Amino acid sequence: MMPILTADQITKRYGGVVALESVSIELNVGEVLGLLGANGSGKSTLSSILAGDNRPDAGLLRVGGVDLEPGSPAAARAAGIAIAHQHPGLAPDLPVWENVHLGAEICGPGKFLNRALARKKAGELLESLRPHWDLDAPAGKLTAADQQLVEIAKSLALEPRVLILDEPTAALAAAEVESLMRKIGVLASHGTSIVFISHRMAEVEAVCDRVVVLCNGRLAGEMAVSERIDEAQVIAWMGGTGGGAAAAHVHERGHQTEVRAPSLQRLRGAHLTTGDAAAEPALSARGLQAGTRLRGADFDVRQGEILGIAGLQGHGQEELLDALAGYRKLDEGHVKLYGAPLIPRSPRQMIDAGVCLVPNDRHRQGLWLEQSVEFNLAQVGVNFEKHAWRLRRVSKRRFVDDVVARLRIKTSDVRQPVRTLSGGNQQKVVIGRWLDARVNVRVLLLSDPTKGVDVIARKEIYEAVGLLADAGAAVIVYASDTAELLAVCDRLIVLYEGRVVAQLEGNDMNESQVTSALFGRSAA
Template identity: 40%
Template sequence: MTHDPRAPLLTMSGIVKSYPGVRALKGVDFDLRAGEIHCLIGENGAGKSTLMRVMAGAETPDAGGVTMDGQTYASIDPVRSHALGITVIYQETDLVMPLTVAENIFLGHEKTGRGGVLDRAAMRAQVIELMERFNLRFPVDEPVGNLGPAQRQLVQIVKAISRDSRVIVLDEPTASLTDNEIRHLFELLAVFKAQGIGIVYVSHRLQEIIEIGDRVTIMRDGTKVATHAVTDIDESHLIEAMVGRPLDDALPPKTDTSTSEVVMAVRGLSVQGQFDDVSFELRRGEVLGLGGLVGAGRSELLECLFGITQPDAGEVSVHGRPVRFASPREAIRAGLGLVPEERRESGLVVGRSVEDNIAFPILDSVSRFTLMRRAQLRGIAGDLVAKLRIKTPTLDQIVRTLSGGNQQKIVLAKWLAAGTRILLLDEPSRGVDVNAKFEIHQLIRLLTAQGMSVIMASSDMLELLALSDRVLVMAEGKVSGILSGDQATQVEVMRYAVPRSANPAREAA
C-alpha cells in the first residue's frame, strides 16, 4: 500500500491553551503526514506535552482546531480521539498495574462472547499473535505491576497496535530502554511507517531524531519556532533553536571534591532475587556512579539503602554508626534522600502544590502543635525555587501541570530543604531537556563541592562518566567491578556490565 508523503493525515491549526498563570500554547500549528516520523522537540515547558494532550482529547483548547479526514473539530474528547485512530503513549505509563499484560492491552476495547462475557482466550491469543508478529516477548498473563519500566513501555506500544491506530504519539519512548530495546523499537517504527501510520516522536535525544526522523518541529515557550526536514538541520542548530541561544552542551570541567572521610560503608548487602553481596564505601563530596544494564539491580540497591526494602543479609553504616532503616522515614532522619526513576509515582504528589511537595520531608520541623509555620515554609520553598531555577508561576502551582524537568528539580529541592547529606539518584536526567539536564548536572557538582555525597545510577553513559568520581558496575545483581575516574571509560564500564557468562573476555581478565 502506498501513501502520498505530502498528504496531511492530521492538522492542528492555531492551538491556544492557557492554565491559571500560564499560557502553555500560543497559536501553534502542527501537521502529520501518513507514513512519516515527525519529531517534536523543545525544552521542558515548551508546550509539547500540552499540544499532544490536545491531540489526544485530554485537553480542550481555548482556540484553534484539529482536522482529520477532512473534518475540523474545535476540540475532541478521548472517545473521538480513539475513534479517529489517535493513540498517545505517554512517558509516564497509564497502565493498570494489577491487571495482566493481555488485560491492559485490551482495556477499553475488550472482546466479548455470547451474553457479553469477556472472551479472555480470544484476547490472549491476539496478544500472543501481535507479539510474535513484532518479535516481542512478554509473559502475557503477568500483572503489569511486576514488569520493569522498559517492558511497560513496550506493552503500551502493543496496546496501540491492537487498536489499529493511524496516529501514534510516542513521548520519550526510549527513556527506560536498553540499547537493544531501542534498536528493536526503531525497527517497529519502520514497520509502522511502511503501513502508512503517522508517528509523532517526542524526545530530548537529538541523535535519535537525526537518525529516525523525517521532519522535526521545534517549540519554545508555547510557540512553534520552525519545522525542518531532518536532513536539512544538524544537532547544534536544533539545540540553538530549542533554547534560543547557543548552548555549550559540555559539562563544566570535572573536579574531584571527594575526601578520605567515609560517610557510608556497605558490607555484603543482599536482597534475595534482586542483588547479592554488594560492598562499597562512599566518601564525603564524592559522586559514586552505578553502572550496569537494565535489570542489574541498581534501582533495587538504592531502594534498599533508603529503607524501602529490607536486606536479607549485610551491614550498612552511616558516619561510622551501624544502621538498619525500617522505613524511608528513618533514612531521611539519618540524612538520606532518594530521587527515584519514576518521579511521578514515587518522588512527588503531583496533585499537590510546589510548596507542599518541598515541605513533605520537613513537616516536623516547620510545625508546632500541629499548626504549620506557613510563612517559614514559604520562605524555604521560595528560596529553593529561585536557587534551582524552577519555572512555576507561583508556589501554589499544582505539580502535575509543570514540565518533567521542573518536576525533577522539585524532587531535588525537597531533599535540599531536608538537609540531606547523602543523595541517592536514580536516572536523574531521565526525560528532561538538554538545558534542564545541564542545570541538574551543575547542581550535582555544586552540592558535592559543598560536601554532599551522591550515589547515582544512570543508563546515560556520558552522564555516568562525566559526573562520577568512581563507577561501581553491577551485572546480574552483583558488583562486577569498581572503576576509578581514570579507569572508567565507556568500553570498560560495558566490559564489566555484560554478565560474566556472556563475556569470556572478562573471564580472561
C-alpha cells in the same frame, strides 16, 4: 497532498505556565514526524492534545481536513488517532493481555468480549515487540520497560491512522528499541502516520522523515531528515540559541523564562565562599553503579549547598537518588558522609544517618494517603522516638501547626486526609516532615519534587528546601525541568548514560551548556 492531521495555533496554559504557545504542525500520510525538545518544552502536552486527552485553551485540530472536537478522546479515537503515553496508564490488577485491549475490547457476535481471540491478538502484538510474555501476569507487576511495551501494544491494537508515541523508547533495552523501530517503519510504509518523540538522535535519524523542535512551548525549528540529522542545529533550537528562524525566541527568552517560573529565584549561593569549598564535603560519591542505568557517577555536595542533577529520562538520576537513600542496592561505588564511609542498605538506616529522600512518586513512597496531614507530618518523627508513647500530644501538635504555617500547606484542618490535598500541598507534606527537629537532616535528596505542581506551590516547595539548606543540610535535587534547576541550584551536574558528563557553576550554568551535556556533547 492534504495532511492527515493538522494542529493550528495550539495554546495551552497551566496556571501561570505557558506549556504551548500558538504551535502549528502538520502530519502527512505515511510520514514519521519527530517531535523534539528539552524536558518541559511541551511535547507531552502537544501529544495529549492531538490524542484528545487534553483540551487546548486555543487552536484547532483537523483530521483529513475535517475539524476534530478538541479534548475528546472518543472523537480522536473515532478519527483513527491513538497514543502511547510517556507514562503508561495501565490497570495494575488486570492481566497483561487485557490491558492491551483496555478501552477497545474485541467484541464477537452478540457483543460479548471474545476473550480467547483478544488474548491471542494481544500475545501476537506483544511478541512482535519482544519474545516471551506471561500474558496472565498482572500489569502492575511488570518492569517499567514491560509496562511501556504494553502501553505501546495498547496503541497498536487500535490499528490507528495516526499513531503518537511519546518517549516510547526511554525505558526500553536496545533489542526492544530495534523491534519498535522496525515496526514503525512497516506501519509507515503501509500508510500509518506517526508522531515520534525521543531524545536519542540515532533513533530519530533511523525512523523520522522530518523533525519539528519545541523550545519553551514554541515551535523553534523544523527540518527534513535525510541520511543524517543536523544535530548541532537541533540542539541549538532546543536550547533556544538557534539562529535564523529561532532568533525571535532568543529575543523573547528572558521574558519567556519569567512567564514559566515567575517567582523561582536563585535561593542560595551568596554565602558559599571558597572556604566552604575547601571544607570536607557533606556527601561524596565515587563510581556509583546501580542497575543498568547508573554506571559510575562521581560527585561531591557541600553543607548548605543545593546541587542540581540534570538528565534526560532514563540516564540514571532516579537510580542514583534511590540508591543513596537506601531504596535500591548500590552495585558498586563508595559513599562518604562527612568523611565517614557509609554503605546504603535500607531507607531506615539512611534516615538514621541523616540522608532523607523526597521520592519521585509521592503516592507510592511518600505518603499515607488515607491518613491525616498531621499523621503524615509527624510519622517519621514518631518512628524516631525511642519511646514514642511518651511523645506529648502538645509538642506534636505544635510541630505540625508550625510546619503547616511555615510551608503554607493549604488545609482546612490538619486532620484532613492527605488524599484530598492538591498535588503541591501533598508534596509540601512530604518535605515538611523532614523539618522535624528530631530528624537531623544532613543530606536531603529530592527526585523531581515539583512534577505536576503549579508555579506558586513550586516556589513554596523550594522555599521549604531552602529552609533545610539554611539549617545546614546539603541538598541534591533532580528535576526534569532544566529552567527550574538553573533557577534554584548553586551548582549543577549533568548525567548522561549513567555518568557525570558535566559539572556547571557560575556563568557556565546556562541552558545551552546544560542542553549540550544532556545529549552527551561537551559544550560548544
